Structure formats: C-alpha cells, structure tokens
Amino acid sequence: MPEIIACFKWVIDEAYIRRGSAGELDLSSVNYKISEYDRNAIEEAVRLREAHGGSVILVTVAAPEASKGVKDALSRGGDRAFFIADNAFHELEPSQTAAILAEVIRSRIPHDLIICGEGSGDLYAQQVGPRLAEILGIPSIAFVRKLAIEKGRVIAQRKVEEGMEVVAAPLPALVTVLPDINIPRIPGVKDTLTASKKPVVTIKKDELSGTFEALLKNLDVRATQMERHCEKYGTEPTEIARFLELLRSKGVIAA
Amino acid sequence: MDFKLTEEQELIRSNMREFAAKHVDPIAVEIDENARHPAEVFQQLAEGNWLGIPIPQEYGGAGADRLTHVIAVEELSRSCASTGFTLSAHVDLACTPILLFGNEQQKKEFLTPLAEGKSLGAFALTEPGAGTDVMAAATTATPDGNDYVINGTKTFTSNGPIAGTYVVFAWTDKEAGRKGMSAFIVPRNSPGLRVGEHFQKMGLRASQTSEMIFKDCRIPKENLLGQAGQGIPIAMTTFDHGRMGIAAQSIGILQAALDESVKYSKERVQFGTPIARHQAIAWMIADMATDLAAARFLTYYAAWLKDQKQPFSKEASMAKLFASEAAMKHTTKAVQIHGGYGYIKGAKVERLMRDAKITEIYEGTSEAQRMVISGNVLR
Amino acid sequence: MAGVWVFAQRCEQSLELLSIGRQLATRMGTKLVAFLQQDMARAKDLIAQGADEVLVLAPLAEDQSPDAFIPVISAEIQKEDPDLCLFAATLQGRELAARIAARLNTGLCSNCIALDIDKSDGTLRMERLIYGGAALQTVTCLTRPAMATIPPGIYKPAPADSERNGAVRVLPAPPPSAVQVIERKPKPQQAGSITEARVVIGVGRGFEKAQDLNLARELADVLGGEIGCTRPLSAELHWLSEELCIGLSGLQIKPELYMGLGVSGQIQHTTGIRNAKWICAVNSDENAPIFGVADFGIVGDLYDVIPKLLAELKK
Numbered sequence A: 001m002p003e004i005i006a007c008f009k010w011v012i013d014e015a016y017i018r019r020g021s022a023g024e025l026d027l028s029s030v031n032y033k034i035s036e037y038d039r040n041a042i043e044e045a046v047r048l049r050e051a052h053g054g055s056v057i058l059v060t061v062a063a064p065e066a067s068k069g070v071k072d073a074l075s076r077g078g079d080r081a082f083f084i085a086d087n088a089f090h091e092l093e094p095s096q097t098a099a100i101l102a103e104v105i106r107s108r109i110p111h112d113l114i115i116c117g118e119g120s121g122d123l124y125a126q127q128v129g130p131r132l133a134e135i136l137g138i139p140s141i142a143f144v145r146k147l148a149i150e151k152g153r154v155i156a157q158r159k160v161e162e163g164m165e166v167v168a169a170p171l172p173a174l175v176t177v178l179p180d181i182n183i184p185r186i187p188g189v190k191d192t193l194t195a196s197k198k199p200v201v202t203i204k205k206d207e208l209s210g211t212f213e214a215l216l217k218n219l220d221v222r223a224t225q226m227e228r229h230c231e232k233y234g235t236e237p238t239e240i241a242r243f244l245e246l247l248r249s250k251g252v253i254a255a
Numbered sequence B: 001m002d003f004k005l006t007e008e009q010e011l012i013r014s015n016m017r018e019f020a021a022k023h024v025d026p027i028a029v030e031i032d033e034n035a036r037h038p039a040e041v042f043q044q045l046a047e048g049n050w051l052g053i054p055i056p057q058e059y060g061g062a063g064a065d066r067l068t069h070v071i072a073v074e075e076l077s078r079s080c081a082s083t084g085f086t087l088s089a090h091v092d093l094a095c096t097p098i099l100l101f102g103n104e105q106q107k108k109e110f111l112t113p114l115a116e117g118k119s120l121g122a123f124a125l126t127e128p129g130a131g132t133d134v135m136a137a138a139t140t141a142t143p144d145g146n147d148y149v150i151n152g153t154k155t156f157t158s159n160g161p162i163a164g165t166y167v168v169f170a171w172t173d174k175e176a177g178r179k180g181m182s183a184f185i186v187p188r189n190s191p192g193l194r195v196g197e198h199f200q201k202m203g204l205r206a207s208q209t210s211e212m213i214f215k216d217c218r219i220p221k222e223n224l225l226g227q228a229g230q231g232i233p234i235a236m237t238t239f240d241h242g243r244m245g246i247a248a249q250s251i252g253i254l255q256a257a258l259d260e261s262v263k264y265s266k267e268r269v270q271f272g273t274p275i276a277r278h279q280a281i282a283w284m285i286a287d288m289a290t291d292l293a294a295a296r297f298l299t300y301y302a303a304w305l306k307d308q309k310q311p312f313s314k315e316a317s318m319a320k321l322f323a324s325e326a327a328m329k330h331t332t333k334a335v336q337i338h339g340g341y342g343y344i345k346g347a348k349v350e351r352l353m354r355d356a357k358i359t360e361i362y363e364g365t366s367e368a369q370r371m372v373i374s375g376n377v378l379r
Numbered sequence C: 001m002a003g004v005w006v007f008a009q010r011c012e013q014s015l016e017l018l019s020i021g022r023q024l025a026t027r028m029g030t031k032l033v034a035f036l037q038q039d040m041a042r043a044k045d046l047i048a049q050g051a052d053e054v055l056v057l058a059p060l061a062e063d064q065s066p067d068a069f070i071p072v073i074s075a076e077i078q079k080e081d082p083d084l085c086l087f088a089a090t091l092q093g094r095e096l097a098a099r100i101a102a103r104l105n106t107g108l109c110s111n112c113i114a115l116d117i118d119k120s121d122g123t124l125r126m127e128r129l130i131y132g133g134a135a136l137q138t139v140t141c142l143t144r145p146a147m148a149t150i151p152p153g154i155y156k157p158a159p160a161d162s163e164r165n166g167a168v169r170v171l172p173a174p175p176p177s178a179v180q181v182i183e184r185k186p187k188p189q190q191a192g193s194i195t196e197a198r199v200v201i202g203v204g205r206g207f208e209k210a211q212d213l214n215l216a217r218e219l220a221d222v223l224g225g226e227i228g229c230t231r232p233l234s235a236e237l238h239w240l241s242e243e244l245c246i247g248l249s250g251l252q253i254k255p256e257l258y259m260g261l262g263v264s265g266q267i268q269h270t271t272g273i274r275n276a277k278w279i280c281a282v283n284s285d286e287n288a289p290i291f292g293v294a295d296f297g298i299v300g301d302l303y304d305v306i307p308k309l310l311a312e313l314k315k
Helices: A036-052 A064-075 A094-108 A128-136 A189-195 A237-249 B007-033 B039-047 B066-079 B081-101 B104-115 B174-179 B231-267 B279-307 B313-343 B348-360 B366-377 C011-028 C040-048 C066-080 C091-104 C210-223 C231-236 C302-313
Strands: A003-007 A010-012 A032-034 A055-062 A080-085 A113-117 A140-150 A153-160 A163-170 A173-177 A200-203 A216-223 A231-233 B120-124 B140-144 B147-158 B163-171 B181-187 B193-198 B209-220 C004-007 C032-036 C053-056 C084-088 C114-117 C124-130 C135-141 C146-150 C167-170 C180-186 C199-203 C226-229 C257-261 C278-283 C296-299
Touching: A003 A036, A003 A128, A010 A064, A032 A036, A032 A064, A036 A055, A036 A113, A036 A140, A036 A173, A055 A064, A055 A094, A064 A080, A064 A189, A064 B007, A080 A094, A094 A128, A094 C091, A113 A128, A128 A140, A128 A173, A128 C091, A140 A163, A140 C091, A153 A173, A153 C091, A189 B007, A231 A237, A237 C278, A237 C296, A237 C302, B007 B039, B007 B066, B007 B081, B007 B348, B039 B081, B066 B081, B066 B231, B066 B279, B081 B104, B081 B120, B081 B147, B081 B163, B081 B181, B081 B231, B081 B348, B104 B163, B104 B181, B120 B147, B140 B163, B147 B163, B147 B181, B163 B209, B163 B231, B181 B209, B181 B231, B231 B279, B231 B313, B231 B348, B279 B313, B313 B348, B313 B366, C004 C011, C004 C091, C011 C032, C011 C040, C011 C084, C011 C114, C011 C146, C032 C040, C040 C053, C066 C091, C084 C091, C091 C146, C124 C146, C135 C146, C199 C210, C210 C226, C210 C257, C210 C302, C226 C231, C278 C302
Parallel strands: A003 A055, A003 A113, A055 A080, A080 A200, A113 A173, A140 A173, A231 C296, B120 B163, C004 C032, C004 C084, C032 C053, C053 C167, C084 C146, C199 C226, C199 C257, C257 C278, C278 C296
Antiparallel strands: A010 A032, A140 A153, A153 A163, A163 C180, A216 C135, B140 B147, B147 B209, B163 B181, B193 B209, C114 C124, C124 C135
C-alpha cells in the first residue's frame, strides 16, 4: 500500500498576463491556478492509489494566499496535504523550493514514491524534481510517459532524445511526468465540497531549520518583444509575383 | 457586505468552465444545427454531481447552495445556452418542487435518481390555451380507486421528449378556483402518457421541447405532490427558483456576447484602426459590460437571499426580468458589432441572439414578471 | 583553478557548446574543458573546435543510465573548481545538470538562450524565457560553479582548427546507476534536422487534413527547405512527429527564412522562430498574431496561395 507524494505549485495563469502600454509586463489582474504539469502529477498519484491502495499526500511550498490551491489539489483526489506557507515564499527559485520540500519530506512524510510535474507552468526550469531527489538521496526518473509500481520498485517509460526507454529504480524514488501521461479528471462538485474536510498540516518558515539562501540573482524581467514590421501582400498573381521577388532580393530563394 | 465568492464557489466555477470548454464548446454548433440533445454530456455532468447541486446529499445531490448552482448554470450557458437551460430546468423545475413539497418516500423514489442524474426531469404546466393565464388550463386529474387518472395536453414542455420524471399540474377540483389545482409526479412509463409534437425552435435548439399528451394516464395516488389543491402555490414557488436559473442562463449568454464582441472589435480593422477604437462600438461594449455586471449582482443577490432563508421571490423576478431583457438587447448589439459576419451561421453571436429571445418569454414572460414585481412593490 | 566546462551526451551538441564556451573562456582568460562520452576517437574534434582539455567518461553498460556519471562529474568539478559549467539541454542533460547542481549546492540557469559577460562589471548574465514565452528573465549565479543548460541549436558549432592542441584525460569508471535501463525503443531517424535547414516551412492548424500537408512539402522542396510544425499538429493531431515541433517545448530554429503556412502565431510557437533572419507568413486572418512577428505576409487562404506560389516559382 504505497504512500505517494505529489508535489504541486500554485502559479500565475498565463492567460491573464497582459502587456502594458509601453510593452511592459502587466500582472495586475492575474489569477492563479495549479500548474498544468502538476495536475498530471496529482492525477497519476491518484491512479496509482486506485490501483494499489495506500494514500496520496499533496505537498506545496507557497505564499499563504495559495490556500485555495491546497483545496483545489485535495479536490483532485489527494487524501491529505502539507502546506508549507510563508510570506517569505513568494518568489522562490527552484533550489530553494527543492530544499524546503526536502526538509519537510525527510522529517515528516514517509513515502514510497514522489511524483512531480516535468516543470512548472511559470518558470519551467525543470529543476525541482531532480534537485529534490538528489537532496533526499533517492533515484530520479524524469520525463515519464507511463508509470507502474511493483514489488518495491518503479517501472517507467521515459522520453529520451533518441526515443523512449523503459527503466526501473528501487523505491523510494522520484519521477517527473510528461503531460501525455494522463488526462487529469475535472473535479466534481462533491470533490470540491469535501476538499476542505481533508487534513492539512500548515508549516511556517520559522518551523524549519534550513536557511534556504538563493543561489541565483534575478537581474531583470521584461516582456518579450518580437516586433517586426510586417508588409502585407494580397493574393492576386501580381501580388504573389512581387512577394517572391522580394524574397529573391533578400537572397533567401534562388533567383 | 461581502461580495466575495467562497473558494469552493470559485473552484466550482472554474471546473465548470473547463468542463464546458472541453465537452460542450466543440459540439455547440452541431447540436444547435441538428437540434440534438447531447446525452453524452449529461452522462458526464451526472458523474460530476452537476445535476443536483442544491439538492441535499441524502437525496443524491451535492448538498451545495443555490448560488453555487446559479454559477454552474451561468458557466455552462456561456458555452451553450441550450445545455445550461436543460440542466437548470431539470434542477429548478423538477428536482426543486419534489424537494420542497415531496414526502420522504417521494424524495427517495423520485428525487434521488434525478439529483444523481440517472434521468432528467421536466415540468408540465403550460397548455395550448393556458400560458400566462394559468387558470385557463384544462388538464384534469380524477381519483379512481388507488390511482389518479390524468387527461389533457401540455405544451412547450422543456425536456419533454427526454425526461424520465414529470411534475404535472392538473385540476382536481375546478370549482375551488386557485385552490383547485394539484401537482403530481408522473414517471415517463406511466400508461397513457406520450410525447406529442416535438417543436423546432428559433433558438435554444438543443433543448428538447414538446407537447405531452395525457390520455387516461394512470398514476398511483401516492404520486400526489404536496396537498390536493396546493398546485398553484407549488408552481409559483417553483418559478421563484426557476427564475434564478433563467437569469443565470441569461448572464451566461451575455458574458459570451461580451467576450465575442471584445475579441472581434479588437481584431476587425476598418478605416485603418480596430473598430474597438471607434467610440460607437466602444460605447456599445461599455453598455454591455455594465448591464452584465448589474444582471450578475442582482441574480447572485437573489440566490444569496434564498440561501440565507430570506424571502427572495421579488428579487428572483427582478433578476429574471432584467437579465433576460439585457441578454436580448445586447446579443442584438453583439451581432451589430460583428456586422455581416454576425449574421452568418457559425458565428457564435448569431446563435446567442437566437438563444436569448426565449429568456424573455418562458418561466413567466417579462409581462408576468412585471406583474409579480409591481404586485410586490405596490402592496 | 577556474575554467569553462561543457557537457553533452552527443559530440555534435558539445561542438555547439564549445563555440560559446570558447568565447567565454577567452573573455575570462581561462581554459575550456569538454566531457566526452561514448566515442573516444572524437576527442580530436573537440580539441580542434576549441577544447583545451577533454575528459573522457567511461562507456556505460547496456543497462546503465547516464545518472551513473553524476558522482564522477561532480567529483571532477569539486576537485578542479571551474567557474562555469554548460550542459546541453537535452532531456537527460537537464536532469543531470539539476542533480549535479543540487549535489554541488550551486545555482543553475535552465534552458538558457543567451549567455554574456557584462562589460562593465564582469557579471555573467544568463537569459531564459518564463511565463510560457511571455517574459525574458536575466539572472546571474551567486555561487561557484555557475551552471546553465543550453538548448541544442542556440549556438552554431565552432569552426575547426586542426592545428590546435589539447590534453585528453580518462576518468574512472562510475559505480552502477540506481536507475536500470530495461529496454530502449529508438524512434526512426528523420533525415535532415530542421535546426540546420536554411529554409523552414512551418505548418499549422490552417491545414484541414494531414494529406494537405503535401502542398507544404512541395513548396519546401522547391525552396530547398524542411517542414516544421506547431505543437497541436504533432502532440494533438499526430500529423507530424514531435521532433518537428517548433516552439517553447520544441525546437528553436535560426533559418535564413521561416515561412508559416496556416500558422496563427501563438507565442508558444513564435519563441522558436524569433531568431530566424526573415519571417513570413500566409494566413487568412489579417489580424493573426503571426503577422505581428513577421517581416512580410500574404493575407489569404493557403489553399489558394500555395498553388499560386508554386506556379510562379516554377516559371
């Protein structure tokens, strides 16, 4: 009966990001959501519990406003949650998130398997999973498309540059999953209503012993610009000819 | 005054938005064209407890509040008003009267499978000769041994062709006037009940509407809902709830119209600039957004009053009146903003405008609502 | 100690890293070291294209996973104390780099698309995309060694100089990896990588069915180019394989000419073409986002325009 941890992140919903009048990034009216990749992680954990029994423990490191995210995650099938929440946790870098998760998991959450998304929807650094595994001293398998547990080990199909590999590792282990691994279910009304009745352990920064210093320094964040002045042509034969002549003049197609 | 929704309500809204985008948006055009009821969607809605949101869990529902149900209908209607309305008619017009007026046995036998979504419900009051004038109805229910026998024709029954359970209104004592009509729970397989003419409509085409023909339709005495003679009050209370559903549907239509109009007006270039920069269009959008906000808050307020167990009949009527008229007015403007493209099949605003019209008519016409409201205010 | 170190699983990727590595090593006045896996004979190529030293990793057994190298690479880094370590951001490269960074307790800039040393204060500036491509973040590393993973295709391989000399050192064999490889399923090799193509034709949802892509293929043949696609065409419709997918979670390309056909121009795709020399597009919607990032475009139905282009080109 495996104890499965699923980690998730509460991120800005990029659909709400706007550009200001000077082209700068406008985050003033953003909503938040569970990172899409983490939904796959939670869904996979729930599926494994449905197959093998055991329980799904959700863990997140966030600012205190993310309590709605904890409810959302529990409504997706988790049994209980650890909410490591502090105002100091607003903009953590992956090394910090991994270190915080590692301290809490190591000291409080016995586990057989840890499932993370392949990356987060906001930073997409793809570091937390492997870093967490390294700190905990357990094997990691990233970019997993298919997952199974048997007799004390995890068997996974992972994507590699050359194609696919089927690999195995002894438990406890950590995997990061690709979006194609499953289709996360949409929670039903009762799932959402019962979420707040499930146990949540809230942990603040001063309850932790690590210092979690940042290893990177953010120098700048700016909206991406891709301004090119587009000359538009019509579809009449003369226009098509002019268009191709232009490409020839730039040397991109043979004269 | 706390205008914030609970976290559960916000999550339920975004889950229904996601459900509608995934399962309803891709088929909305097809089910409108073919006037097809999307049974497969209702199967999935049932699995997610969407078909009994305000019904207590002991009777198969989700045990949430009325406002949560209003939000769900709004988000579903934003994708397809027919689908949103089919859900709302099922919950507000069939589940609700059984919940409020049924005895324990009726709630277990009839309400539970409806709230679980095992079948859909319908409400049969209107007749060819009796619309706003309910008293002009002709359908009768005569006691006969252990049964009642119902005779008459109901028309414009929403969900008529697809329902498993009907709440039907018939005279048990014509002499008693307003105290002479009774309500009955009629299962689909009752002898003497059949679906009559199936109507092709201007809009709300995926919602199934038909006559229901009762010819010596026999039901057990136990299927009397509430007291004999309680029919009209049951109908009126049911409408109080249904009006919030129609208001929610109208808000969904309005939101969709606004979304389409904003998107189109930013992209469509005429006279060298997106038409959103032309004041005529910008002002239409300002009016649309303002009426949408007003309709939404009025509707949420009515639902909130109901959830607080306070009188809400007048507010529900106001919400229905205002939201439906706003939906019609602004879907027409939305087509105007789209110009010729708004008139072509496949444009979402073309369907929105056709769908909006009925909201001013059913579950009490705008005229009937004005009677209710003025009756209340001028007391 | 110091040095700029590069690691990639394939030699071709190492050659790309050596070009940026060489620039940085020269600016920092330090040496350039490359790891070599698999084929010892290629050590001379790495040296010819910039490496001052090549560290050869022991070949892995069939059932071994590259994570076996983590302790070996980490030990070398701890011993030799380089300033900067660059890893090719292949799937396994990203995982290895993150684990090694954790072992060394150092910062890592993932999917770094540009690296530079600030002229005024010598800071190493590393850029990456965040928020699905909507924003560009610049970071610097506060710890040693600074680490970054760089997507293949961002840098072109350094020119070769066969006169160059360098050292070769063989590293000890690693202990077995905890992860065991049970089966390998290689995917069929695509002839010609689109990251090298001079002309790339991007296809998007404007095409109605898979067979219609032949129109694009014909145009590509005439122009001497390759076909790439947007994510929906590979991941959802499965009309083309995933390695032809251009964009945030796919390939970054730098062709002379990119032509998007029926491509709307969502930012997840256009981040993959931003460095193309000339960008043009054919789309029936005059307000499609692709026209905002293109140099020229034809507003029209691709089913009408492509045959006209072909007719004109064949004249």
